[in-house]
Amino acid sequence: MTRLLLKVQDLSVAYFIHKQEIVALKDVSFEIERGEILGIIGESGSGKTTLAKAIIRSIKPPGKITKGKILYEGEDILSVDIKRFKREYLWKKISYVPQASQNSLNGVMRIIDHFYDTAISHGITDRNTIYDKAKEAVKMVSLDERVLSSYPHELSGGMKQRVLIALSLLLDPELIILDEPTSALDVATQKSILDLVMKINKELGTTIILITHDIGVANYIAKKMLVLYAGQVMEFGNTEEIMNNPLHPYTQGLINSVPSIYKDVSKLKPISEGEIPLKGCPFHTRCSYVSEICKMEEPGLYTANTRLVRCFLYDKARKNIS
Ligand code: SF4
Numbered sequence: 001m002t003r004l005l006l007k008v009q010d011l012s013v014a015y016f017i018h019k020q021e022i023v024a025l026k027d028v029s030f031e032i033e034r035g036e037i038l039g040i041i042g043e044s045g046s047g048k049t050t051l052a053k054a055i056i057r058s059i060k061p062p063g064k065i066t067k068g069k070i071l072y073e074g075e076d077i078l079s080v081d082i083k084r085f086k087r088e089y090l091w092k093k094i095s096y097v098p099q100a101s102q103n104s105l106n107g108v109m110r111i112i113d114h115f116y117d118t119a120i121s122h123g124i125t126d127r128n129t130i131y132d133k134a135k136e137a138v139k140m141v142s143l144d145e146r147v148l149s150s151y152p153h154e155l156s157g158g159m160k161q162r163v164l165i166a167l168s169l170l171l172d173p174e175l176i177i178l179d180e181p182t183s184a185l186d187v188a189t190q191k192s193i194l195d196l197v198m199k200i201n202k203e204l205g206t207t208i209i210l211i212t213h214d215i216g217v218a219n220y221i222a223k224k225m226l227v228l229y230a231g232q233v234m235e236f237g238n239t240e241e242i243m244n245n246p247l248h249p250y251t252q253g254l255i256n257s258v259p260s261i262y263k264d265v266s267k268l269k270p271i272s273e274g275e276i277p278l279k280g281c282p283f284h285t286r287c288s289y290v291s292e293i294c295k296m297e298e299p300g301l302y303t304a305n306t307r308l309v310r311c312f313l314y315d316k317a318r319k320n321i322s
Contacts, residue, residue, distance in 0.1 A: 004073075005175060005207050006055070007031040011068035013050050013059055013231075024050045024063065025231040029301075032224070034174070037201055037208040039218025039239065041254065042228035048211045049099060051228070052177045055209075056096045057085055091122055095168035099179040099211075102160040105152040111163055112148040118170055137166035140204070141196055158189035165196065169204075176200070177209045182217060194221050215254045219243050227251050230282035237307030247309045249287045281312070289313060 013025040025047045032038045040048050053059050055070055057077070069076045077089060098104065105114060115134035116127065124130055135145050141162040152160060161181060168176050178197065182190035198221060200206050212218055218225050218239065225242050227235040227250065235248040246252045253271035274285030277295070281287070284294040293312055304314040312318060 003033040003035075005032055005034045007069075007071040008051075008055070009069040009071065011051070011054060011070065012066045013047075013054055014064060014066050016062045016064065023231055025054065028068070028228075028231070028233055030226050030233065030236055032175075032207060032209065034207055035201070035205050036224060037198070037210060037222045039215075039222030039225045040209060040211045040228060041213070041215050041218050041225060043213055045230075046228040047231035048213075048228055049179055050231070052096060052098075052179055052209070052211055055177060056090060056094060057082065058096075087122075091118065091168075091171045091173060093173055094175045094177065095171070095173040096177045097164050097168050097179060097181060099183065101164050101179075102157055102184070105160060105163065107152050109151075110148070111150055111152070111155075114163075114167055115148070115170060118167060122171060124171075133170055134166070137169045138163070140169060140200065141166045156189075157185055158192065161185065161189075161193055162196065165193075165200070169200070169206075172204075173206065175207045175209065177211070179211045180213070181210065182212070182214075190217070191220075197221060214258065215243075215251075216258045227254070230276045232282060233301060233308065233310060234283070235307060235309050236301075237305075241306065245305075247304050247307060247314060248311050249289050249313075250283050253286070281310075293318075 009029050011025055011028045012023070015022045015024055028051060040051065042048050050059070054065055059065055065078060070078050072089065072093065077085060112131065112134055116130055119130040134148055138145060138147055143159065143162050143166065147155065147159065147163065155163065182193050185193065194217065197208060197210065201208050210218065210221060222239050224237065225239045226233060227248065229250050235242060235251045242251060243255065246255050256269045257271055272286050276282050277285050280296055281294040281299050284290045287294065299310050299312045299315065301308045301310050302314040302316070
């Protein structure tokens with residue numbers, strides 16, 4: 001069996017509003033092997049959630065995938081009939097836990113009813129079978145079986161997040177995409193959720209894509225990192241290498257602006273403000289290494305060490321970029 005599970009190739013997504021095309025993702029490419037944890041990092045508006053929604057085929061008008069392929073075990077899931085995609089891929093192969101999903105639990109339904117609904121909509125109708133699977137899933141996320149008969153308001157934020165992760169495990173997916181699973185949780189609960197995600201990855205072999213604005217979260221959990229800015233990949237590579245030696249000025253800014261228990265808070269440096277420009281490098285209005293060419297042309301993705309970096313500083317064909 002090939003280790004490559006998902007390969008995203010030149011994916012572009014745009015929103016068409018008042019006859020204007022607003023590009024949300026541009027030529028995004030990356031791949032993930034079975035059993036890996038990939039962290040997708042970027043500030044709000046960088047295209048992280050759009051990327052997740054493209055993978056689960058839930059980009060709705062006025063949004064549209066304008067280009068690219070998403071190969072799952074070699075099959076381009078963008079060209080699969082949508083009914084077949086929902087039947088064969090969604091929940092069974094790929095599960096998605098959306099951002100702020102703790103609020104997506106229906107307040108008038110017991111937790112077990114959420115499991116019944118999901119399973120029944122995927123053709124599993126035997127309630128005893130569903131109950132047994134739900135029991136197994138909540139045990140996996142370290143919750144007591146009694147939680148199944150509770151209502152959402154009876155649970156803490158951390159417990160609700162665990163329930164949603166358990167729900168995403170119901171049909172034994174190979175890949176789970178978690179969108180900001182630790183936002184709105186206190187620090188201790190954040191760590192326990194990340195430890196839980198690592199346990200699922202290790203014990204079940206589930207491949208994980210974790211979306212976060214916090215590079216510290218990705219550093220804690222992910223083997224590889226994909227840094228997004230303005231809908232484009234800025235840097236992609238091994239987490240340890242990126243954290244030890246970030247190459248892209250934006251990645252350097254993200255790392256320098258993250259508080260850490262080891263870092264003197266007075267040495268934190270926020271990334272300077274700046275609008276996304278209409279031409280040139282999308283980061284040039286915020287970059288301290290900016291040169292004339294950065295304002296005029298868009299950099300490509302260049303190979304540097306074992307990484308991909310979108311910055312003229314790593315374009316070997318240009319010795320001088322000024
Ligand atoms: Fe900075 Fe230029 Fe590199 Fe963009 S291409 S990140 S502006 S040095």
